[in-house]
Every structure is written in structure tokens, then in C-alpha cells.
Amino acid sequence: MSKTDRRIIRTKNEIKQAFFSLLSEKNFEAITVRDITELANINRGTFYLHYVDKYNLLEQYENEIFEKFNAILDATTNLDLDINQFKQERLPVMVRILQVFYEEADFLKLILGPNGDPYFHEKMRQFFVRYFNAYLGNRTDKSKWRFPIELTLAYNSNAILGVITYWLQHDTQQSPEEIATMLIETILKGTFEASGLRSIFEKDSE
């Protein structure tokens, strides 16, 4: 088997650069194949030699990313640790996930941002549902939950993804470890106690 033709590699790189550049300017839906090929200085027909359409282009980048993320969970589920150690078990996994976000920040910042793809956002959120379920699944009796567990999963998956999106959009000022700690602490303790402000708030009477 032979290596990929150099022309293909060059063309795909030019498309990638042009596409990402456009994505930082305008909505994915507003980007045309023409836009991409003109900016990339290639013939429009050449685009169709490699991709079915712009959706297929996006899909290929997205799939690359998901393989990375899923590999992390595949390697860490069913660890069968002590039941009460949410932080001790989930924090290292979260750090590993955030490292991928950090590595792939260029793409993820765009695709999760205001010009991004809602479907990717939803798939990413489902990933964090899986992250949660991988821990909860075996350990707690779901009928004992005060609120429907789906609401709790919606709450946490959106919270996590929201913080990460903000972090990416503001140039990853914190380390993956810092963000992971903030997330796990807030999940466990709630906003005020995690932030060290519990003292000035009363425990409410319930």
C-alpha cells in the first residue's frame, strides 16, 4: 500500500485552513463551497473530489475529535472503585478530557462557539451524559432520586459543556486541572460552597 498523494494532502490542508478561517468570521450555514475554494485558491470542482458537500467536510473533522474523546471513556469505565469517591474517580478522567479540549482548542473553539454547529454541541453534551452515567450507572438506585435523573443529567452536562465553551472562547486562561477542579467541586458542593462563599449564606431551612 502506498502513501497518500502529496497533492491530496496539500489540497486538504488548504481547504482546512480556509474553512477554519471562514468559521471564525461567519456562521457555518453562511459559508459556501465557493467561499472555501476561493480562499483556498483551488478549483471548486476539486472540492467535490474530496468531499460530498460542506456538511461532509465538517463531519470528518468532528469524527476525528469524537474518536479521541470516546477513547478516554472506553479506557476508564467499569473501574469498580469505592462507591463514595466521586471526586477521586472522576477528577482524573475530567482532566484527561480537558486536555483533549486544550489540544484541539483551535477547532473546538470555533465549532462550539456562536458560529458553530448545534448538532456537534448536542453530541458533545451527550458525551458528558455518558461521562456521568459511567459513574452513576452501577452505584445508585435511580428511584431514590428526588428529581428525575434526566433533569440532573441535563443540568450537569450543560453546565460542564458551558464552562468549557467559555474557557475555550476566552483563550484557555486556566489549566485543564483548574477547570476540572472547578467543575467537580461545583457539581459536588453547589456554586457558593465550591466558590468558598458558603459562610456568608445561611443553610436554608428546606
Added chain:
Amino acid sequence: MSKTDRRIIRTKNEIKQAFFSLLSEKNFEAITVRDITELANINRGTFYLHYVDKYNLLEQYENEIFEKFNAILDATTNLDLDINQFKQERLPVMVRILQVFYEEADFLKLILGPNGDPYFHEKMRQFFVRYFNAYLGNRTDKSKWRFPIELTLAYNSNAILGVITYWLQHDTQQSPEEIATMLIETILKGTFEASGLRSIFEKDSE
């Protein structure tokens, strides 16, 4: 001044019905003006008599909604209540907000859903940032927070909007009061304690 011409009212209603119907089937970007006018049984030219384009159409519905939401916060900020009563002060406001979601569920379900508008989602999220800030603004010294307050705002605004979106998408099985309680409790106590499962989890050592 005279009443609005009946023909205008009828036409706008037909457009609205057709548009919402299409939005439940496919992505906003995939919907064409043709689609709308054919389903509405009106001439395509008639559409342009009332709206600039499909974005303008969407914008008008969105603006109607935001007026309702903003009116709630405008009426409830600066209440100058006791500093430690997050739940007592914010819960009733949240209930009022959720009642609007409930009333406008038909539209909000679609526009916040997978075929919806990411920009609307973002504006809605900003609304919840405002909801939070209206309480925090005057009451806490932001330099005392363990994590950047922006991360905490991102966490909570996304969590709230995520739960509401799930709730709408699954036909509002719970009452606005139930959802509001779940949200406020989880913000205050964290996922496990709010759900009544704290007992089986150790307080972690920090």
C-alpha cells in the same frame, strides 16, 4: 387610527403556522421562503410584503419573547432583600420565568431545540447571567471567589437553560414550580445533596 387589515392578520397567521410546522421537521437554515409560502398557500411575493427575509421573520418572534422575559427582571431587580436569602428571593422569580417558558412552549421548544437558532440560545443564556447578576451584583465581593466569577456564571446559566430545554423537549411533564425548585436546590447544594443522595457520599476531604 384603524385596525389592522384582516388580510394581513390571516396571512401572518398562515405564515406562522407553516413556519412552526416546518421548524419541527427541519433545521431553520434548511427552510426556504418557498417552503413556507407553499405550505401556507400564499404567493411567494406576499411573504416579502411583510418580512425582509426568513431571518427577519424569526427575529420578530424572538423579540416578542424577549420582551416578556426582560419585563420580569426589570420588575424584580434591586429588591434589597436580606443578603443571605438566595432561595427565598430567587425562587419566585425563577417560577415566573418558567411560567413564560410554559406559556410559550410551542415556540421555545422549537427554537431552543436541535433545529433551533444558536444565537437565540446564546441570548437566552445571557438572560440567565443577568438573572444571576441581579442577585449577586451588590451582595458579594467578587475578589473573594475561589474561581473566576465568569466561570461560575457560565456554569449556572448553561445548567439552567439546559434543564429548561430538556423540560420543554419532553413536553413539560413537571410544573414550573417543580423545575424552579430543582434548579435552585441544585445551584445551592450541588447535585447529590439536592437530589437527596448526599448521605451515601462522603464529604470529601478537600
Added chain:
DNA sequence: AGAAATAATCAACACGATGTACATTATCTG
């Protein structure tokens, strides 16, 4: 290095959506 393979280009095409224009018809308001 040269021949065969294949990637990229160019030009052209049919199709469908857009937004606008204008004359005509239908409906509403006072």
C-alpha cells in the same frame, strides 16, 4: 528517467432559491 496513474483545472450545464418589479385582481374599510 520515463511511463502510467491520478489529481487538479477549466468550461459548461441544469436546477433551484433569492429578491425585486409591475400590472392585475381580490378584498377590506369607512
Added chain:
DNA sequence: CAGATAATGTACATCGTGTTGATTATTTCT
């Protein structure tokens, strides 16, 4: 009922799409 105005029907130029077939340029492999 008469005047106002909303809706229709038709046409048009423009733009993006996805596909085609012939031609040129580059790369790979022997």
C-alpha cells in the same frame, strides 16, 4: 359603494449547487 390596499401572477437577473467531460499538471512506481 368607492377608494384604498393587500394578494396574485409573471417575469427577470443573480447566485450557489453538484455534475459532466476534456485537458493539463503533478506524482508515483518501476
